[in-house]
Amino acid sequence: MSNTDIPGSSCDNAIELHGVSFSWPKSDPCLRIDNFSLKAGERLFIYGPSGCGKSSLLGLLTGVLQAQAGQIQVLGRSLGDMTPKQRDTFRGENLGYLFQQFNLLPYLSAFDNVSLPAQLFASRLRRAQANGSSLKVAIESLCERLDLHPDTLRKQAHQLSVGQQQRVAAARALLGSPPLIIADEPTSALDADTQDRFMQLLLGAAKVHNTTVIMVSHDQRLSRDFDVVLSLPDINQAGHRVGSAP
């Protein structure tokens, strides 16, 4: 159920893609999307087989990759018009990202891992302290919501279970209430029970500030609580090529 909006429409869209084409060096395009948009605050679930361009799409949306053609607007800003430096800053200030696993820096404690966005960007620090609380309190209350207790936060990253690590990663992504969260198969490393619980906590915490959530996964069973569920091959006009994306 994708929106096919007219190009250049309302800027309360979290994401807008127009005539986007992306290819890896020396390859044919693996991603061609004519039109796509997502409203702010909506939750998007993307699924598809491997090799269909999921990673490429995430790379484009986070601004790490550049499209060869077309326009990509994130939170009303055109990524193609930014310098690499601006893209990096934009990502840091407005995005929270979740990897499938190994999200945390092993040599820092869980607490320090969560605090990273606030240490890197003043705007995230400010937003975290928005209701007058200190950063420490803000982190602890955010973590409470994700079922992480202060004792757990004191541990070194490598001392946590996978489930705990993913939740710490979620807290880091949500610190300072960024408008957009992107998660790349965040539950694939978790067992079935933990998966459901994680999704509940993540989406619950995201709802507090009406954060837009985009999640990529091969497991359609998790799409239950999402507003928009999308099969990527349906909107990707590029031919399927197994192994086209690295």
Place this chain on the structure above:
Amino acid sequence: MTFWLKMALASAASRKWILAISLISIGISSAVILSVAQIRADVRNSFASAINGVDLIVGSRDSPTELLMYTVFGLGQASRSMPFSTAQTIAELPGVAWVIPIQLGDFYNDSPVMGTESSFFKRVQVANQALTFASGREFTEDNDVVIGSDVAKNSRLAIGEKIILSHGTNGPLAEKHTDSPFQVVGILKATGTPIDRKVIVSLEGFERMHIGWELGLSPKTLQAQLGMPATSPDPSETPKKVEKPSRVTALFVGLTSPARVFGIKRTVERMNGSSLMAVMPGVTLAKLWKMLAIGESALLFVGWLTAVSAMLSATAITMLSLQSRRRELAIWRSLGARPGALLSLVLAESVGIMLAGIALGYALLQLLIFAGSSDLRALTGVGLHHSLPTKETWAMLMGLIVTAFAAGFIPAIQAYRWSLQDSLNPKTSG
């Protein structure tokens, strides 16, 4: 900036044992290079400051470096002597300001004994400074002796103590001048030059000590082993003041103007049937220094190879650990860190380790100097210094630091490139 520094430290701490090994290997090779540079500078200094104020050294025809070795450094010995009249003849040459005769051949333990005139203390300089006394004074009596600071320290001698000198050699079987004890009347201030290990008596004292010692053998040996009649004189017959010596080993000569040195040198070398040699200390020391410098250059070259290989090993180690840090880089990228920041992160660690290794090397050098300098000076007359690094050492330090940066950049640039090309899915998992 401090944030990234903290991150670099935290990251390095998780690899501390491997980094410690790199640190030590760089430290050792740096110490080698710095030591060679320091020693080379100190040797050159020692040579240059070993004797000043003397325009020519005159000895019997030998090799110039050997003459310098036994007159200035107290190493080796002369094969012949010259009549005392030569000193007088040279002193009368136009252009000669002063002549100081010296006699060599005896020892006090391992320190060479030198017989000379009291004007030695006024005319001869070391390290471009006049000789000064830490305590006591010059000799006035025949049995007075002045000692250098090292002799006083190593043999624990003080003013007023009596010493017995050995004849001809410092070996264990050397005959001692037991009939001629000398009393310490002066101790020279420490100079860091060979004079610190010298034992100085008057010409008359040297002569008196050898009365009866014909052929360089003690009266006892001459009588008991060579069948000579008793020649050692009755103490009551010994004159109160001894005549000037008949022969001396070498002469220190000072000229009225340095420009005359070549003319005087030529004249001296034609005297006495061309049996003499006049040497310019500065020139000969420079030649000696050049000969040593070749060996030192080889040593330095090897030292540099060692240091570079140590740094490359450290780089290799960092590169290997970098492989496993690709996920870490992706995490930073996802948080909005710029590739340049990641380059700095890796650079801080790789360069940091190398700089720490260099600092360790410098510390090892100071330790080496502290531990070994007195032994080195006793053996060779060369003094090492704790002082701030010499020009040479600075040059080496700078060279090491530049190499460290160059080597350290290799993993840093690799990190930079990976952070650009990996997107958020690095080729390796965490």
Place this chain on the structure above:
Amino acid sequence: MNSDRRKLSSLLALTCIQMALPSYALAKEFPDMSWDQLVPKDWRPDRSLSMIVKRTGLLDDSDPAVIQLMEKIRKAWDNAPTISELNGKKIRIAGYAVPLDLTPEKINNMLLVPYFGACVHTPPPPANQIIFGHSEKPLNIEMMNAVWLSGTLATEKKATDMGVSGYRLDIAKIEPYKD
């Protein structure tokens, strides 16, 4: 139990004595000798020679006349008399070692001298002050080291590259000289 302990302690005592015995025995077997004891009491060189010796301090070494005189001394000293009674005597004597063989590891022959020419004027000693030392086993000595030599003396003259020796010693033991 008690008899075992007694056996052990007497065994220990015996071992200690046995270990001390060789060096004690050696000292007894090779009594110390000093160099003047190798010279006949009545040996007096030519009067003119002793006059020359007295005057050497005043002469220039490179003067051909002096060289001639020194040669005269050398001739007299090469023929210096030895003490025949010392033949076969076991002695221990200290001096400077002068290797005669060229290869460092295989030195079987050496000269022992009481002093060496450290001083400018000192000529090599007379023959009765030079001992030719021979050892079946190779000796490990460095040039001009001071050593103690123990062995059996023989009044046998020998001309070597380094000088004429008046005595020969069959070396039983060589030790470095320590004060």
